Amino acid sequence: MKKIFLFIASFAVISCANDPKPDPIDYTILSGKIENSKKGKILVFNDNFKKEITLNKDDGTFLDTLRVQTGYYTLMHDKDKATLFLTKEKDVKLTTNATKFIDRMKFEGKGAAENNFLLAKTTRNKSRDAIAIFSMEEPEFIKTINGFGEITTKLLTEATDLDEEFIAYEKKNIKYANLINLSKYPMYYPHYSKNEDYKPSETFNAYFENVDYDNEEDFNVYKNFKELAIRHYSEKLNPFENIKGAIDTLKALKSQSLKNVLAQNLSFFISPSGKDSDYLYKELSTISKDDEFKKELTEKYNTIKKLVAGNASPKFNYENHKGGKTTLEDLKGKYVYIDVWATWCGPCIKEIPSLKKVEKKYHNKNIEFVSISIDDKDDHAAWKKMVDDKDLGGIQLMADNDWKSQFVTEYAIEGIPRFILIDPNGNIVNADAPRPSSPELIELFDELKI
Numbered sequence: 474m475k476k477i478f479l480f481i482a483s484f485a486v487i488s489c490a491n492d493p494k495p496d497p498i499d500y501t502i503l504s505g506k507i508e509n510s511k512k513g514k515i516l517v518f519n520d521n522f523k524k525e526i527t528l529n530k531d532d533g534t535f536l537d538t539l540r541v542q543t544g545y546y547t548l549m550h551d552k553d554k555a556t557l558f559l560t561k562e563k564d565v566k567l568t569t570n571a572t573k574f575i576d577r578m579k580f581e582g583k584g585a586a587e588n589n590f591l592l593a594k595t596t597r598n599k600s601r602d603a604i605a606i607f608s609m610e611e612p613e614f615i616k617t618i619n620g621f622g623e624i625t626t627k628l629l630t631e632a633t634d635l636d637e638e639f640i641a642y643e644k645k646n647i648k649y650a651n652l653i654n655l656s657k658y659p660m661y662y663p664h665y666s667k668n669e670d671y672k673p674s675e676t677f678n679a680y681f682e683n684v685d686y687d688n689e690e691d692f693n694v695y696k697n698f699k700e701l702a703i704r705h706y707s708e709k710l711n712p713f714e715n716i717k718g719a720i721d722t723l724k725a726l727k728s729q730s731l732k733n734v735l736a737q738n739l740s741f742f743i744s745p746s747g748k749d750s751d752y753l754y755k756e757l758s759t760i761s762k763d764d765e766f767k768k769e770l771t772e773k774y775n776t777i778k779k780l781v782a783g784n785a786s787p788k789f790n791y792e793n794h795k796g797g798k799t800t801l802e803d804l805k806g807k808y809v810y811i812d813v814w815a816t817w818c819g820p821c822i823k824e825i826p827s828l829k830k831v832e833k834k835y836h837n838k839n840i841e842f843v844s845i846s847i848d849d850k851d852d853h854a855a856w857k858k859m860v861d862d863k864d865l866g867g868i869q870l871m872a873d874n875d876w877k878s879q880f881v882t883e884y885a886i887e888g889i890p891r892f893i894l895i896d897p898n899g900n901i902v903n904a905d906a907p908r909p910s911s912p913e914l915i916e917l918f919d920e921l922k923i
Contacts, residue, residue: 501559501584504536505567507550512571516549517557520693520730533571543638544694545646550574556595558587558639575599586634590643594625607661611677614658622651642694649697655680656704681705689728699734706735716742716749720756729762736761740770741887745780745904776885780904786895787883791845794860794869799843801899804868808840808923810906811893813886815848816859821890825863827909832866834915839897840923842867847875847889 503517503526510533517524517539526537543560548567553574559565563584570577575595580588606617625647629640655677663669686702693699706726710719719739726732736757743750743757754774758767790800801809812828814821832842844867848856853871860869872878876886884893884904892909894902894917902921907913 499561500538500540501561501563501565502536503539503559503565503567505534505569507533507535507569507571508577509533509571510550512551514550517546517559518549519544519546520699522546544642545696556591558584558591558642560584560636560638584636586632587636587639590629590632590635590639593628597624604665607658608665609662611658611662611671611674614662615655615677618651618654621654622647645691646695646697649691649695649701652680652684653697653701653704656701687727687731689730692728692730702728702731703734703738706731707738710735710739716752720753720760723760733761733763733766737763737766740766740773743770743774743777744885745777747777747905750774750777773885776883777904780884780901782901782903784901786893786899786901787880789845789870789872789878789880791870791872791878791880794857794871799868799870801895804841804843805899806897808897808902808921809895810840810842811895812842812844812909813847813881813884813889813891813893814844815846815889816852816855817848818889824890824909825865829866831909831914835918835923838923840918844869845880846871847878847881847886849875
């Protein structure tokens, strides 16, 4: 809760020579105008700060004082984003048009030069063909990425109106931008070039040899470094191979901010089928210092404890592609194999051919196959079209509130595809059942004599 303290100053007659210096300004002023705004508000935020600002409904103007720490912030209007550099004692004014958010944006006032520099960098990056760049052979790619950094550094050092503090921040930002682009190459290049045999060279790997990934200060300031550090440690923290080793690695980190994020990532493995869920819950609750996350973690843990075999399944009552609605009760008397998916989910689409084979194999058996889409309401037409185009079988349903649908939250679903098996009495057989492409599914069906 914000508390406003009113300080009442007492006055005394003293000499001018002894007058104290005025306190430094501990805020920045952000003002401006967004024409044609339909949302009527903007959001300014980073990992440690968040402020929503309401626009004047008549002309889209706004003005607010922000008590910020020096660093990079995101300004969001609807789905459009821009990067800001904010520090104390600044008076930044921006103007733009909601229909051409970046193209029409410009900054004025004290602090404008730094933000216009970032805006020009964003515009340059937008014009680059990412697919063409990541399709390049390794030497050409390295030269291209380093070239982008050199161009930005040259512009930075040649500018005469930039604050020295910003220049220092931006030099590091350029370095981390280069590293994050390099780190993505081993994943993107094989896909775009169709060269699945690619392995990074020693020259390539040398760029990452001296990176201090466990750096609290840079983790909290630089978005590119944050992504780089998370990517680096996520590859090391593999709970499938060694859950205790993953926890020990996490405990050994110095950066608490990094620990908090990685603990949140590892919480994904607390699941109905996770044999180490109890251990993970206990350890992550201790490692993380993020109170909001720990509250959510406890809620998730308590939810999955209810999803054991034999317990009554959460219910659903969703729109059927063929018309009307279908409930779990409508299917009582048969096993129900549920596929929770979405039209935008690549791994979900990849399972469709296997699901069709399983459906055909068990046609007229004591089992119903139900697919529940968690597409957004705006994608309702896309869901209808995909069901028709791919000739999807079984019972095709659409959840009423995408990820927030009651059935989805009660099954603690955080990633898709997710498969669930329910018995003829409406009780859980497996809340995290094998995928259609897994031989374990048929083994489970045979064991149940379906």
